[in-house]
Amino acid sequence: MFHQLYLYGGVCLALLLTGCDKKPEGQVAAVVNGDEITLQEINAEVGTVDIPEGVDKKVVQQAALQRILERRLLAQSAREEDLDKTPEYLIRSRQLDDSLLVQLLGKKAERTFKVPDQKAIDKYMSENSTMFAGRKIFAIDRIQFPFPADMEQLKSLEDDHSMEAVASKLNNLGIKFQRGPAQIDSAQLGQKRLDQIRALPDGEPFVIPEKGLVTVAVITGETAVSSEGKDMAPMAMQAMRNQELAKSLQERLKQAKAKGDIKYQPRFAPPADGKAKAGDTAAK
Structure with missing residues (x-):
């Protein structure tokens, strides 16, 4: 028994040392219980907020790092309680993952759009x-x-x-x-x-x-709404880009449906005539 405990303790110690070997250097701004927080993550966090002019970028980055660090610590605590294995987590995680991938697909499509004259x-x-x-x-x-x-x-x-x-x-x-x-x-x-x-x-x-x-x-x-003295061209350009993006994604969706292998349980199958789906926008 002592031998088994000794070996087990040795494995735990090895894992801890592996985590401790990670150092906050280069592109790694901090290490939280062996989990790295990179400069890319910080810059992505900074990109989600409006930074007033004249504010020290270093201060903003430090604040962003603290937000990530605190979020990471709480997430680690949640994993310790096995919340990442619950059905609710798995469903929400899939939703967020799908949404992010669609967003990235849209950004990729936007890069191909021509600037309208x-x-x-x-x-x-x-x-x-x-x-x-x-x-x-x-x-x-x-x-x-x-x-x-x-x-x-x-x-x-x-x-x-x-x-x-x-x-x-x-x-x-x-x-x-x-x-x-x-x-x-x-x-x-x-x-x-x-x-x-x-x-x-x-x-x-x-x-x-x-x-x-x-x-x-x-x-x-x-x-x-008065538009006097306002340049409406940038708003129009953005609206045109949004319209093009919507068309592009709808076309990709149409193609994906055409070649996709989709099977429905009978009561969940869409109407055969393709009419009114929940969420469609209409004026009576």
């Missing part, structure tokens, strides 16, 4: 006036609630032609909601969606299911 920029601004010269801030009467378990319930709202009728229907369905005044930017709506809303009869609610929330609203007022 002034003629193209002027044309885009003209076709999307809600974002530029014709931009407005709308006052709205808004009802909001999370996606219901059964998205088919939203179809029943098509028969409601006032906010009071919508509120009454939601109460009857047992769907909890919040209602109150709010504002919405025409630049966020986009030209196509705004045109759909403008085409509705006065007082007719529009419905936008998006990002896990359903918004039902009517416009109660509007204020023009």
Whole structure:
């Protein structure tokens, strides 16, 4: 038994010494229980915050290092409690990993985009006036609630032609909601969606299911946003890049679906006609 304990202790000591052998030098700014924190990690952390002019870069880096160090210590504590082996961690880790890879794929695609000329920029601004010269801030009467378990319930709202009728229907369905005044930017709506809303009869609610929330609203007022003295070209260029990026990723997704081996459990299969999916944006 003593011999076994001695050997075990020797293994532990060897592992500890291996960790202790790591030194904070070169590209390694610090070592936390044998885990290295590199200059690249610090610079990535610094890149997520706005640094005021005149601030000492060294001070900012030191503060970033402390944030990483504290986060790393807490993460190590979580691993000691085997939280990294729980189903919740594994699911969230996969979500974050997927999101990061999609983000990096987008950045790679952006590097291939050509800079639009002034003629193209002027044309885009003209076709999307809600974002530029014709931009407005709308006052709205808004009802909001999370996606219901059964998205088919939203179809029943098509028969409601006032906010009071919508509120009454939601109460009857047992769907909890919040209602109150709010504002919405025409630049966020986009030209196509705004045109759909403008085409509705006065007082007719529009419905936008998006990002896990359903918004039902009517416009109660509007204020023009002055663009005098502002150069709108950079905003237009960024919007054009975002549009190109969305198209690029949708094309990549289409190709991936076409060649992918995807199998569904019957009750989770998408509609055969490809119609309305939860989360699609629409104006009633």
